[in-house]
Amino acid sequence: MNSGDLAWVLVSAALVWVMTPGLALFYGGLGERRNLLHTMFIPVMIIGIASLVWFVVGYTLSFGGSGNVIGNFKHLFLTNVSFTHSTKGLTIPDGAFALFQGMFPIITAAIITGSVIGRVRIKALLVFIALWLIFIYSPLAHMVWGGGFLAQLGAIDFAGGTVVHISSGVTGLVLALMIGHRHIDKHIPVRPSYVLIGGALLWVGWFGFNSGSALAANGTAVLALVNTWLASAAAVLTWGLVEYKYHGRATLSGITSGGVAGLVAITPAAGFVAPWAAVVMGLLAGFIGFAGITFVKNSFGYDDTLDAFGIHGIGGAVGAILTGVFADKSVGGVAGLINGDVSLVGKQLVAILFTIVFAAIGTYVLAKITEFIAAPLRLTADEEAEGYDAIMHDLTVE
Numbered sequence: 541m542n543s544g545d546l547a548w549v550l551v552s553a554a555l556v557w558v559m560t561p562g563l564a565l566f567y568g569g570l571g572e573r574r575n576l577l578h579t580m581f582i583p584v585m586i587i588g589i590a591s592l593v594w595f596v597v598g599y600t601l602s603f604g605g606s607g608n609v610i611g612n613f614k615h616l617f618l619t620n621v622s623f624t625h626s627t628k629g630l631t632i633p634d635g636a637f638a639l640f641q642g643m644f645p646i647i648t649a650a651i652i653t654g655s656v657i658g659r660v661r662i663k664a665l666l667v668f669i670a671l672w673l674i675f676i677y678s679p680l681a682h683m684v685w686g687g688g689f690l691a692q693l694g695a696i697d698f699a700g701g702t703v704v705h706i707s708s709g710v711t712g713l714v715l716a717l718m719i720g721h722r723h724i725d726k727h728i729p730v731r732p733s734y735v736l737i738g739g740a741l742l743w744v745g746w747f748g749f750n751s752g753s754a755l756a757a758n759g760t761a762v763l764a765l766v767n768t769w770l771a772s773a774a775a776v777l778t779w780g781l782v783e784y785k786y787h788g789r790a791t792l793s794g795i796t797s798g799g800v801a802g803l804v805a806i807t808p809a810a811g812f813v814a815p816w817a818a819v820v821m822g823l824l825a826g827f828i829g830f831a832g833i834t835f836v837k838n839s840f841g842y843d844d845t846l847d848a849f850g851i852h853g854i855g856g857a858v859g860a861i862l863t864g865v866f867a868d869k870s871v872g873g874v875a876g877l878i879n880g881d882v883s884l885v886g887k888q889l890v891a892i893l894f895t896i897v898f899a900a901i902g903t904y905v906l907a908k909i910t911e912f913i914a915a916p917l918r919l920t921a922d923e924e925a926e927g928y929d930a931i932m933h934d935l936t937v938e
Contacts, residue, residue, distance in 0.1 A: 541624070541625065541626070541631060541632065541633060542631035542632070542756070542757075544757045545630075545631040545632050545755070545756040545757050545758075546631075546632045546633070546636055547757070548752065548756070548757035548761065549632050549636050549637075549639075549640050549752055549755060549756075550636060550639070550640075551748065551752075552640060552748035552749070552751065552752025552753075553636075553639050553640040553642075553643050553748070553752065554748070555744065555745045555747060555748025555749065555752065556640070556643035556644065556646075556647065556745055556748050556749045556752065557587075557643050557646070557745075558741055558744065558745045559643075559647045559741065559742050559745035559746065559749065560583050560584070560586065560587055560646050560647050560650050561583070561584065561738075561741060562737075562738045562739070562740070562741025562742040562744075562745055563583050563647065563650050563651065563738060563742060564579070564580040564581075564582075564583040564584055564650070564738065565580065565734045565735075565737050565738025565741065566734070566735055566738030566739050566741075566742060566796075566800075567579050567580070567583070567653070567654050567657065567738070567846050568580040568731075568734050568738065569731045569732060569733065569734025569735035569736075569737075569738060569793065570654075570735055570793065570797075570846050571657060571658065571845070571846060572658055572927070573927075574658070574926070574927025574928075574929055574930070575657060575658040575927050575928050575929055576929060577928075577929045577933045578657070578658070578662075578927070578928035578929055578932065578933060579653075579657050579658070581933070582650075582653050582657065582662070582665065583650035583653065585666060586646060586649050586650045586653070586666075586669060587646055589649075589666060589669055589670055589673075590645045590646040590649050590669070590673055591642065591646060593645070593670055593673045593674060594642040594645055594646075594673075595617065595618055595642070596616065596617055597613075597616060597674060597678075598642070598645060598673055598674065598677070598678050599615055599618060599621070599638050599641065599642065600612065600613055600614055600615035600616050601613075601674065601678035601679070601682065602641065602677075602678045602681035602682045602685070602686055603615070603637075603638070603641065603681070603682065603685070603686045604686075606687055607682070607688065608683070608688050608689040608692070609679055609682065609683060609688055609689065610678065610679045610682055610688075611678070611682050611686055615638075618635075618638060621634045621635055621638055622634045622635060623635035623636075630755055630756070631756055632755060632756070637755065640752060640755070641681070641685075644681075644700060644703070644704060644749075645673050645677050645678075645681075647704070647749075648677060648700075648703070648704045648707065648708045649669045649672065649673055649677070649708070651704075651705075651708040651709070651712070651848050651852055652669070652672070652708045652711050652712045652715070652848060653665065653712075653848075654712060654844075654845060654846035654847065654848035655711075655712025655713060655715055655716045655844045655845055655846070655848040655849060656712065656715045656716055656719055656845060657845055657846065658722065658845060658919075658924065658927070658928065659719055659720075659722050659723075659845075659918060659919050659924050660715070660719055660917050660918065660919065661915050661916065661917060661918070661919060662928070662932065663914050663915045664910050664911065664914045664915045664916065664917045665917075667910050667913065667914040668715075668906055668907060668910040668914075668917075671906045671909065671910065672711065672902075672903070672906055675902060675906060676707060676711070676898070676899055676902045676903070676906070677703070677707065679898075680702065680703045680707055680895060680898065680899075681703050684697050684702055684703050684891070685697070685703065690702075690890075690891050690894065693887055693890060693891070694883075694884070694887045695887045695888055695890065695891035696808070696812060696863060696864075696867065696874055696884070696887075696888070697808045697860065697863075697891070698750070698753055698764065698807065698808055698809060698810045698811040698812055698863075699749055699750045699753040699764070699807045699808065699810055699811075700749070700753075700807050700808065700856075701804075701807050701808025701809075701856045701857075701859045701860040701863065702808065702856065702860055702891050702892065702895040703895075704807070704852075704856070705804050705807060705852040705853065705855060705856025705859070706852075706853055706856040706857055706860070706892060706895045706896060706899070707895055707898075707899045708848060708852055708853070709848055709849040709850075709851070709852035709853020709854065709855075709856060710849065710853050710895070710896050710899040710900050710903070711899050711900075711903045712844060712848035712849050712852075712853070713842060713844060713848075713849040713853060714899075714900050714903040714904055714907075715903060715907060715917075716842055716843055716844050716845070716849070717842055718904065718907055718917065719917050719918050720843070720918065721843040722843055722845070722924065723921040723924050723925065724924060724925055732791070732792045732793045735792065735793040735796050735797075736792055736793075736796055739796035739797070739799060739800060742800060742803070743772065743799060743800075743803065746768060746772070746803045746807075747765055747768055747769070749807070750764045750765065750767070750768045750803075750806070750807060750810040750811075751764040751765035751768065751810070753810070753811065754811055760811045760872070761811075763810070763811055763815075763871060763872070764810035764811045766815055766818070767806055767809070767810045767811075767813060767815055767817075767818035768803065768806055768810055768818075770815055770818045770819050770822060771802045771803070771805060771806035771818040771819065771821050771822035771825065772799045772800075772802035772803045772806070772822060773799075773802070773822065774802060774818075774819045774820075774821075774822030774823045774825075774826065775798045775799060775801050775802025775803075775805070775822040775823070775825045775826035775829065776795050776798045776799045776802065776826065777798075777823070777826065778798065778822075778823050778824075778825075778826030778827045778830075779794060779795055779797065779798025779799075779801060779826035779827070779829060779830050780794065780795045780798060780826075781826075782826065782827055782830045782831075783795070783798075783830060786830070786834065794830075797829065797833075797847075797851065798826045798829060798830070800829075800851060801825045801826055801828070801829025801830075801851050801855050802821075802822040802825045802826060802829075804825065804829075804851060804852055804855035804856055804859060805821050805822065805824070805825035805828075805829075805855050805856075805858055805859035805862065806818055806821055806822065806825075806859060807856070807859060808856070808859045808860045808863045809821060809859060809862060809863035809866060809867070811872055812863060812866075812867040812868065812871075812872030812873075812874050812876075813863065813866040813867060813868055813871070813872060814866075814868045814870075814871050817862075817866035817868065817878075820866070821859065821862050821866065824858065824862070825855060825858065825859070828854065828855065828858050829850070829851050829854070829855055832847070832849075832850035832851060832853075832854040832855065833847040833850035833851065836850065836854065837850055857892050857896075860888050860891065860892050861885065861888055861889065861892065863876065863884075863888060864876050864877060864884040864885035864886075864887065864888035864889075865877045865878060865885060866878055867879070867884055
C-alpha cells in the first residue's frame with residue numbers, strides 16, 4: 541500500500557461528498573421560492589439513503605464478482621472488504637476504494653431531483669431513489685467500471701460521463717415526462733448567491749471527483765485535475781458569451797451553470813485527453829449546455845425544472861462522444877479518433893445509447909413500481925401551489 545495514494549483518495553472521497561450539499565445550494569438558488577428549503581432538503585436526505593444502500597448492497601452489486609451485467613453478493617454490508625490491502629491491483633486498500641466509489645451514487649441520485657423537484661411527492665421520490673440505486677446505478681457502475689460488458693467492449697469513462705451524468709439526466713427527463721408539466725409555470729430563481737456558493741462547492745468537489753478517479757497520487761491525477769480546471773474555465777466563457785448574445789446580458793447563475801456544464805463534459809475524458817483538448821471540450825460544452833436548457837428544451841416542450849437533463853444528460857453524452865474523438869494514447873494510454881482509431885467513437889456511441897435505453901426503460905418500470913408500493917408520484921395542483929416548504933417545513937412564501 542502507498543500512503544500518499546491512500547491520502548489522496550481519502551481526501552478526494554471527502555471532496556466528492558461535499559458536492560451533494562453544494563448541489564443542494566445550487567439547486568436551491570435556481571429553484572422556486574415556495575420550495576427553497578425543500579429543494580435543499582432532498583439532496584441531504586439522499587446522502588443518508590444512498591450511503592446505506594451502498595453499504596448494504598450497492599458496492600457488492602457494482603464491484604463484486606465478474607459478471608457481464610451485475611456483481612454478486614460477496615460484499616453485502618461491506619463484508620470481505622479489506623481495509624489493509626487490495627485485491628484489485630491498486631496501491632490503496634479495498635476499503636478506501638469502496639469509500640471513494642460510494643460517494644458517486646450520492647451525487648448521481650441527487651442530480652435526478654432537479655428535473656422534478658416541487659411536483660413529486662417526497663415519499664415516492666425517496667422510494668424511487670432507493671430502487672434506482674440498486675437496479676440502475678449499480679449495474680451501470682459494474683458494466684463500466686466493474687469489468688462488465690461495456691468495459692469489455694472497450695468503451696471508456698474516466699469518472700462518470702455515462703454512469704453518473706447520462707444516467708441521472710435521462711432518468712430526470714423520463715420522470716419529468718411521466719409526471720407532466722408544473723401546474724404553476726412560474727420559475728424565478730431565488731438567490732443567485734446560493735447558485736454561486738453551491739456551484740463553487742460542486743466545482744471544488746469535482747476536482748476530487750475527476751482527479752481522485754486516478755485512484756492514486758500520480759501523473760494521471762495531475763492530468764485529470766488540469767483538464768477539469770481548463771474545461772470548466774473555458775465553458776464559463778462560452779456560456780457567458782452565448783447568454784449575452786441570446787438574452788442581451790450574462791448572469792451570475794448562467795456562467796456558474798456554464799462552469800458546471802464544462803465539468804460534466806470533461807468528466808469521462810479527464811484522464812484520457814491532452815489539456816488542449818480539454819479546452820476545446822469546455823468551449824463546446826458551454827455552448828451546448830446553454831443550447832440544452834434553451835433551444836432543445838423549448839423545442840421539445842418538456843418541463844425539466846432545474847435542467848438536470850439539459851446539463852447532465854446532454855452534456856454527459858457530448859463528453860462521452862468527444863472522449864472518443866480526443867482520447868490521446870500518449871497521455872492517457874487510449875487512442876481515439878485524433879490518434880487514428882475511429883473505432884473508439886463507435887464504442888462510445890454504443891455505451892451512450894445503451895445507457896440511455898437502460899436508464900429510460902428502468903426508470904419507467906421503477907416509477908410504476910414506486911406508485912404501486914408507495915404513493916402517487918405527482919402532487920395535486922393545490923399542493924403544488926402551496927409548496928413543500930409550507931406543507932412539510934412549516935414555512936410560507938415571503
